[in-house]
Amino acid sequence: MTSPLESLVLFYLGPVPITLAVVTTWGIMIILITGAFLLTRQLDLTATKRQAALELLVDTIDNQIRETSGAEPAPYRGFIGSLFLFILIANWSSLVPGIEPPTAQLETDAALATLVFLSVIWFGIRGSGVRGYLRSFAAPNPVMIPLNMIESVTRAFSMFVRLFGNVMSGVFVIGIVASLAGLLVPIPLMALDLLTGLVQAYIFAVLAMVFITSAVEDGAHHSKHKPPHSPN
Amino acid sequence: MEYLNLASIICAAFAVAFGAIGPALAEGRAVAAAMDAIARQPEAANTISRTLFVGLAMIETTAIYCLVIALLLLFANPLLG
Numbered sequence: 001m002t003s004p005l006e007s008l009v010l011f012y013l014g015p016v017p018i019t020l021a022v023v024t025t026w027g028i029m030i031i032l033i034t035g036a037f038l039l040t041r042q043l044d045l046t047a048t049k050r051q052a053a054l055e056l057l058v059d060t061i062d063n064q065i066r067e068t069s070g071a072e073p074a075p076y077r078g079f080i081g082s083l084f085l086f087i088l089i090a091n092w093s094s095l096v097p098g099i100e101p102p103t104a105q106l107e108t109d110a111a112l113a114t115l116v117f118l119s120v121i122w123f124g125i126r127g128s129g130v131r132g133y134l135r136s137f138a139a140p141n142p143v144m145i146p147l148n149m150i151e152s153v154t155r156a157f158s159m160f161v162r163l164f165g166n167v168m169s170g171v172f173v174i175g176i177v178a179s180l181a182g183l184l185v186p187i188p189l190m191a192l193d194l195l196t197g198l199v200q201a202y203i204f205a206v207l208a209m210v211f212i213t214s215a216v217e218d219g220a221h222h223s224k225h226k227p228p229h230s231p232n
Numbered sequence: 233m234e235y236l237n238l239a240s241i242i243c244a245a246f247a248v249a250f251g252a253i254g255p256a257l258a259e260g261r262a263v264a265a266a267m268d269a270i271a272r273q274p275e276a277a278n279t280i281s282r283t284l285f286v287g288l289a290m291i292e293t294t295a296i297y298c299l300v301i302a303l304l305l306l307f308a309n310p311l312l313g
Contacts, residue, residue: 003307165296203289
């Protein structure tokens with residue numbers, strides 16, 4: 001049985017090994033970008049069916065952002081929406097025969113979690129300035145500075161391991177069952193995997209939003225209010 | 233060398249087995265509490281189930297950590313070289 005921690009190298013681009021996950025990621029990026037370009041080319045006030053479906057999607061993402069953070073969704077829509085759509089399509093890409101979801105590899109998830117880690121810093125600084133963001137580490141009092149610094153790393157790490165573990169375990173279990181029982185038996189597990197993929201994409205996006213919100217709000221009201229509950 | 237292999241396999245099984253107990257109990261409690269809350273206040277079902285999903289994912293992470301540790305022991309054990 002092949003190890004789920006290793007990745008399959010397809011070819012070398014100079015000294016850089018290009019793995020299957022990277023190629024799949026490129027494919028998903030091409031699909032997302034061309035899809036977004038084609039769907040938004042002819043926007044009209046009287047919505048066509050295509051545009052109505054698109055607006056429904058954007059509206060749903062906006063609503064989720066608003067309910068999670070209580071802030072206006074406009075600054076976060078691009079990042080959170082792209083995260084959600086990319087992870088969702090990546091998780092469901094296992095439906096295509098011969099393709100493994102890139103999120104079942106360590107590298108993709110590490111990259112996504114790093115993006116979230118950096119965006120928390122970015123939005124925190126943009127919301128309340130460098131001083132305000134740095135001061136948010138001293139909330140509720142300066143004793144917490146080392147703990148808050150560790151927390152900002154560990155929560156990115158836990159997002160990384162959570163996404164990797166969930167998607168990889170699904171792929172792994174399906175692989176084991178398919179090698180044992182062959183034809184139709186893995187299908188219920190694959191259906192369960194679709195649900196897990198959707199929930200994990202949703203949770204990744206919501207958690208990113210929660211962390212960004214807590215950084216922004218901590219910086220803004222660190223002395224007035226208790227910091228909002230931020231799960232880890 | 234063989235003892236190290238054996239110990240790794242047994243420890244991986246134990247990590248998954250015992251690592252699943254805590255999250256299973258915790259998820260049961262969380263779902264029970266959410267059901268209770270939805271039964272009392274059906275109009276808040278949307279918010280409750282959203283928070284429930286996020287919370288369940290948090291709890292599940294502990295089990296996933298154990299799974300990752302088990303896979304590290306089996307496939308990428310640093311002691312076995």
